[in-house]
Amino acid sequence: MGRPTGAEKPDQSLSVCDNRTGKVYNILIVDNSIQATAFKAMKADKMPGEREENETEKGLRVADRGFLNTAVIRSEITYIDGEAGVLRYRGYPIEQLALHSSHLETAYLLIYGALPTKSQYKVWEKEVLHHSATHADAEQFCRSFRYDAHPMAILTSAFAYLGSYYAEANPSLQGQNLFTKGDPASLAIMDKQIYRLIGKATTLAAMAYRVRQGRDFVTPPTGLSYTGSFLYQMDHLGEENYVPNPVLEKALDVLFLLHADHELNASATTVLQTGSSLVDPFSAVAAGCASLYGPLHGGANEAVIRMLISIGKPENVPAFIEAVKKREKVLSGFGHRVYKTSDPRSFIVRKTADEVFKITGKDELLETAMALHEAAMKDEYFVSRKLAPNVDFWYTDGILSGLIYRAMGFPLDFFPVLFAVPRVVGWLAHWRQMMLQEGGVKIWRPRQIFVGASKRDYVPIDERVGVEGLKKTPSPISHSG
Template identity: 35%
Template sequence: MADNNVTISKGLEGIYIANTTLCQIDGAHGKLWYRGYPIETLADKSNYEEVAYLLLYGNLPKKKDLETFRKKLISEREVPESIADIIRTFTGRMHPNDVLRTCVSALPAFDVDMNDKSVEANLERAIKLTAKLPTIVAMIGRYKRGKPFLAPSSTLSHAANFLYMLNGVEPDSESAKLMDLMFMLHAEHGSNASTFSTLVTGSTLADVYASVVAGISTLRGPLHGGADEAALNMMRAIGNPENTETYIEDALAGKQRIMGFGHRVYKAYDPRAKIVYNYLKTFMTKTTDPTIERLLEIALRSEKLMEEKLSKTKGIWPNIDFFSGPLYTAVNIPSDLFTPVFAAARVVGWTAHLFEYWQNNRLFRPLDNYTGKLDIEYVPIDKR
């Protein structure tokens, strides 16, 4: 019989699962910190490699440490030919995020010693994954375009190398900075759905690869990693900037959800969205591509209308997903790669949380409140 005194926290909302020093979110005031550093400061002064080091090691690197870390990432960018075979076999038959998941599932076959569960060995795996995921995503994108795979650069930054491997040309400094920014802003965000599933899998003492596969799988849904793709699809459906207000008004009247607005945690403007919004406005003044210009204008007009309609009255503000799509499009990333790009950035946050949780590991085992009948008589099949 059901226990009527049980309180069900749907979606585990309001339930704390662990102590952490990785990330703090002040949803009421729209604030975000990585290891105590405001996200605005990191976005303005740092870069993805430095942020990855910060998350994995717990402190900002000295110059020598950062150079060593960068060289390690560069040395791990290449993937085995078997991974290329997986990409050739499944790209076009599955969503790119599912292809990425399958590739990561195969990586343990190339681990020198999966029995080594030491802190050092697991940290090496996190670095390998951080280096290889952008390579895999870029290869998926190249194959979808019918283009040959490119070998990773040994000189370009993490973000610039990804754009080079995807698009076939070294990016200009503005595009490289934009990609670096997006990697930084997606690197970590507390105990979200994909991070939680990474921890649930890791709490069984499954290996790093299995845990990351769980994170990638969870990221797939439109309520999480797929939200930026859904938001961009909405902007494309609007088509002409002049249609923006009518489209939004009709959607709101029909009680349709406007993707990219609202957040489980933020009840104020997502601080990451504020940063991206400013870059979007800057990009708007420099782009010469009419398609990109239309998308950026639709995004700006949608934001203005939604702020007037819902943000100030109901606390439904834009989140980073809303502005990500137009900016990814501006650097020639197709919409079906948005989620795997998210995974390539977030893998460092997933693994950092996993290592932190393993320091005081406990298997996740929540309870169900049973509400069905008991002791039902079994009737043989010929008498039913």
């Protein structure tokens, strides 16, 4: 078939020939995508000797390990073009928002779809900051953790704990259509939980920080910005008329804005997966926080800084590179699942880092990071495996943002918390969109390709032959007295 010419419109469909049966199927293409369920119609008879678990007669399944090319939702929120280095919130380039907006204003944009007017923003800011206070029991809850508990463990638990206080926000108690009706009453309940979660995120994070420091908790102040209030709650030690450093306050606000959303990353997908059961938003956000905790996601900048500390000085980089090649060490913070060129946020973070370092002084690990970057860029081992860092990526989510946080005095294990607090905004934007989507919410239930044992009969214990092997038997554990 030739290509369409002139005024002809190309056929927006995909023709698939199933060579097993000779049948041809036409699948509609909408927004450059096809429905995976269309392949369920492609059925065939089971081949001789084929496993019944393949379910060939029930149609084809689409295998996509790690969701490399599976679209699970129609979204209007964030657009990323990793090849071109583009990131836009609701159509606005991230560079423009970082230059002109604030985290809280951008949060409004992400959740409601448009930049607020002055009066709209006034109401929004007032409600979020008003809902930053927590119940008095929250102090007892946070104090119940060990002094050395990871702050992400505290924060994750605290988000789930919050949900126990708000029965009116629980679809299990109020009816499963509590957040999906879209009427004024339902939207008002939804908005109140959004205020609570964004407002209390900083408070709970500050409490997790102060538990580790052995300090009393601080009541959220009035008259400060969102990030200003956060820094106040973490750093205030009873000084009269204390206010956070405005440069650091602005830097943190910019980083919060940059980290507010990143499309369907692991944690946002976790929130939607959990939310698809119509659980309360506090539980969904707690699930997202647990997902963010991992070193392949929100724990990345903590892992990167620990790596740099282990390397030490720039002259130790060559030995570290060789250890990585021998798989004795792990290289953290290089490469990206989405960006294949410059991360658009990197230029903003560079400028922010310069401003912060003027106040705090430059971190000595920066030279080590630069040496590691240069060495990996030149090494064919990393280039051929696409492990070499892109020109600017390491400045963003990993090394430089971690060095900024370190320069500001945050402990290493608090870095993922500084990722989680602003990402609450993105999680809620995606959750709200799913609750209000046309056609309602359908629970997410992915398929699997079963490759385990076929049907087998039970064997009494005295007649069994043991199965040996490292991954086939439980590991023995030594127990102390």
